[in-house]
Amino acid sequence: MxxxxxxxxxxxxxxxxxxxxxxxxxxxxxxxxxxxxxxxxxxxxxxxxxxxxxxxxxxxxxGSYLWEMEVPDIRQWIPTDQKLFSEQALLSYDGSVEGRPVYLAIDGDVYDVTAGKATYGPGGSYHMMAGKDAARAYATGCFAQHQTYDIRGLDENELRGLNHWKKFYAESKKYPKVGRVSHPPIDPMSPIPVHCDAKKAKKQSEGQKAVKKAAAAAAAKREEDAHSEL
Structure with missing residues (x-):
């Protein structure tokens, strides 16, 4: 060669x-x-x-190698050590324990909001949301009264509001998801939390009365039909 x-x-x-x-x-x-x-x-x-x-x-x-394009947060797709919290365990992440991260939950999903500790930590404007799943409060705006995951009876606008906040946290680069919180089942016969707005509370009460009345009428009809078959 x-x-x-x-x-x-x-x-x-x-x-x-x-x-x-x-x-x-x-x-x-x-x-x-x-x-x-x-x-x-x-x-x-x-x-x-x-x-x-x-x-x-x-x-x-x-000035950007990526032409200033926004890069998706790959943390959303990388499997992590997601935890399952009890309500009591989640409560210990409300920011009151020094050195411990601040968590909050919304409709079962738990997020680390330590990066916003000034907002969610002690003294912050949304500290009441930390360490718990206050999904109903996100929907109704009743932050003091609706510190609960019970979302029964929400109207369409309130459900849209809840979904907005769920999407906000799910897509946030600042607040990564760290797990889920386990809730005890809600008794369907228990009263729905009363709305903080008087007009909505009245409308809610009337609606619940109508539902109970219809349920009672249906039960009576079933009992009557059962007797007629004897």
């Missing part, structure tokens, strides 16, 4: 001399010992060079 390359170099030198004298020469001969570039390899090199150019151009023009 070395001999072939040396012979090719000699022919190249002879060709160059002829060109210098103005003599006619044939097409340039490729090096017979050179490894031919594989098509896929050439394509990969082109893509790599293009990518490097785009990244450097972004840094030069915008």
């Amino acid at each position: 070395a001999k072939a390359h040396a012979e090719w170099e000699a022919r190249q030198k002879e060709r160059a001399e002829k060109l210098a004298r103005g003599e006619a020469v044939g097409p340039e001969e490729p090096d017979p010992t050179a490894e031919p570039e594989v098509g896929c390899l050439g394509l990969l090199k082109f893509v790599l060079y293009t990518l490097i150019f785009v990244v450097l151009a972004g840094k030069f023009l915008t």
Whole structure:
């Protein structure tokens, strides 16, 4: 192979001399010992060079290698050591224990809000939401009265409000999800939390009375039908 390359170099030198004298020469001969570039390899090199150019151009023009594009928070997709909290355990993460993170829950999902300790920690405007699942308060705005995960009886607007806050925490880069909180089941016959707004509370009460009346009528009808079959 070395001999072939040396012979090719000699022919190249002879060709160059002829060109210098103005003599006619044939097409340039490729090096017979050179490894031919594989098509896929050439394509990969082109893509790599293009990518490097785009990244450097972004840094030069915008000051950002990613052209100021927002990068999704990959923490949302990386499996982590998600914990299952009891209500009592979650309560110990309300910010009152020095050195312990601040957690809150909404509709069962627990988030680490330590980055917003000025807001959720002791003395913060939303400290009452820390260490518990106050999903109903997010929906109704009754922060003092609705410190509960009971979301029965919410109207469409309130459900939209709850979903807004659930989405806010789920998509937040600042407050990562750390687990779930386990709640005891709610007795369906227990009273629904009274709304802090007097008008809504009255409407809620009337609605519950109508539901109970309809349930009682249905029960009486079933009992009557059962007796008639005897």
